[in-house]
Amino acid sequence: MKRPLLVPIAGFLIGIIAAESSGSLGLMEGIWITILGAAAFLIFLFIRKNKTFYFFLCLLFFLLGVFRYSSSFTLEENGISNFVTEAQKEALLFGTVAKEPERKGISYLSRLVFPLEVERVLMGDREEPTGGLIQVNLYKPQEEPRIGDRLIIGGKLSLAEGSNNPAGFDYRKYLRRKGINAVLSSSGKDYYLKVGEKKGGALRIRRFLSVLRNNSDQAIKKYLSPGASAFTRSVILGLRSDISDEVNDTFVKTGTMHILAVSGLHIGLVALIIMGVLRFVRCPRSFGHFLVIIGIFAFSIFTGSRPSSMRAAIMGAFLLISMLLGRKSDIVSALSLSAFLIMFFYPAQIFDGGFVLSYMAVLSIIYIVPLTDTFFGLKPPVFGERKTLRAKKYLAKSISLSLAVWIGMMPVIASYFRIVTPSVVLSNLLAVPVLFIVVILGFCLIVTGSVGFLAPLAGFIADILDLVIPFFIKAMQLVTKIPFSHIRVSAPSVGLVVFFYVVLIISFLYFHKNNKKSVLLISALFVFNLFVWNEAAHRPPDSTRITFFDTGKADASLMEFPDGSVMLIDGASGGMVKGMDAGYCILAPYLWQKGIRRIDCVLLTHAHEDHIGGLAYILKNFDVGTFIDGGEVEEDGFEKRLYKEIQRCVKKRNIRYVRVKRGDVIKGFPHMDLFVLNPDNKSGFKDLNNRSVVLKAVTKGGNSLLFCADAEAEAIKEMLKFGSFLQADILKAPHHGAGLGDMYVIEEFLSQGKYPFCVVTNYDALHLNKELVKIFDREKADMYVTGEKGAIIAQEEDDGFKIFSYKKTKS
């Protein structure tokens, strides 16, 4: 048998997958996947000798995988997970800082983030020993912790945010896969005391590398322009905080995210550079390999010990060790051994996006490149060829490589990023050489910038980088403008992804036997069909569906109609900080997941940040037919800037602009009419809230909703004129259920309306106006707070609306 190790390792992998599937998808799915895996392996074994031995070895490792996975989730006795709930609770923790803190976020969200290995916890009046890893978010720190510090730190402890919205990112699962079970939110005002430091040689090395990193950061920031500095910091130091949203989006759309984040490619380049330097100084091979291993691990720690770079370092180390030992370096064995190592210590990691992407990329290079090479008829270069022919071959090989990686990674990238980027074939051709240049020049800059007398040389290098990097980013932006350079898709189901790879594997095996190019063409066509039909199969809902998203204390409501038309009311908050833009994080993923790329109408109730923030991203990334608002904006502040940006977008993209006022009726949707109850130009209210657009939406089936935006008592008093018209089946509570003014007006409003269901967009019931809650109680209205129940979904049925909450609340 060529690679005996593969059998048990594959068994282990399938065991983990089976254990996870039976936990999350259901026992049936788990059984199916197990059967499939077993069947695949039986077929595989059929063509090998010693079947029985390998079959039982495989089965053994399969059970080990299941066991290892389950045991990793068993709550350790007194582990920190036993002390956390969804609600935040005050706690004091004693533990050791596990990694060098990183700065994330901007303005009021700026914080230091680091994992803490906890040993003791004090909660309420219980003080107990405990264990486990938590993530600490330290706002406005008085002191900056270092790796290895032993601290007593206080703050609010809770579970991380799970997924509150359909298609929303599950941060809680993401952290748990890294072994982190809780999040502590601490500020400078909370208790903080450093009581010592952990000793150890490893710690000193990590501390040293982190000091080196900070000094390098200073040098980069000093010499380079902001754009170039942001890019270089991210690529060489793993510090991505300065990269703007637009640049980040550009890289996502051109499929070149692996350039921005420190990944296997960077580790590989660093290894090549070190090997080149060592060869130049005529270092003996074995010793050289050893130095390279040290070098790539040092680089991985230097850039923040990210899982992706650690994985690549482990992979590379295994390869180099096998070369050192004189064995024929088999990449696949090195790969599987490194994977097994990670699987054994962190079984949940195999579901992490980064893990899957890393291994799929390498597997694509190993297995698919021969296919694409043969398809293009590429032969290896011959000695003595004309330079131009060599260059052409080099170009063709690069395209072939890029294409192979794109095909191999397509389903995985579609799964995690909901995008397919054909342009990556083109953009990689430019991106990889540029990365090589930036890494080399970047390190040179750091070295020359730190040594005083080499400063002029540093300046020269900085000038080159200042030229190359902005040019590169501009080129990438140009690529995104090419039609079909990127296509937004819904995340394919697990079954579809598996099927895709099965087809790929079958065509690979068949090709090896018969060496026919036609097989490749047929499988390529087959696979494209899979994707196209998966997208074409999206259907609008059978009946009108309204989704009230959970965006904290902000509004975003989406209406999907059976004829395929779509309307969005408000875009929640965002735009200021990456990762907080509701348009980017919550609305866009949901829309793409449902196959919605066009929005017939976007309505802005009023230009306050918690309603307008996410709209810029939506207007730029979706085709919108009409934009409606009340036409008002506050005169000062950044909200006016946001509003102007939206106006510019509306003009540039030829979106029809309509202004509405009290008494107007918005018609055109086959299944719904919307009546505008506010604002009235004659009212003259000072507060923009009272000039919000208030809508009563009435379906053709006779069911209705009242969207109150942020209207307060003054505006509501005027709306009382409409009497019984204010009645509706669902009320979207005014102003997030917070302060409203004259409570008698609100009482009158609620007793007139008699709303059976009420949706409140706020963090939780504690944030609501207490009097308002009392009134709701009295009027016996059912309140749903999005912060507690997650997104609220109303589906129209024959006898009215059926209301679901996305999160099933557990106590």
Next chain:
Amino acid sequence: MRFTIQEKIALIILAILLCIGSAVLYSKEARPYCRIIIEENGIREEFTLKEIEARLKERRKIDINTAACKEITAIDGIGEVLAGRIVRYRDTHGAFYSEKDLLKVEGIGQKKFEKIREYVRF
């Protein structure tokens, strides 16, 4: 490349399927937007502002039989002492059934009564 007949058939079928799928997708993307029309004056007003103010005034009235001492002091003209007496009267003599009962409280004469009657509900 030379294809066998089976391969040619497979390729043609797949290519046709791909075209149909792409056409379906394209038709979704090219679907025209809903034509939004705005109709003016589409909502009828049921009440006048005056009627609403009257209703609100009725709501603001304090129920003299169930209000706590603190709430009664909210009425312009009734201080803590008087409010306390009203509550004590209520506790000993039972509910106020009509306006005349209020006059029985020590400190509430005709003048005071006229002042507070519009804020009080029985």
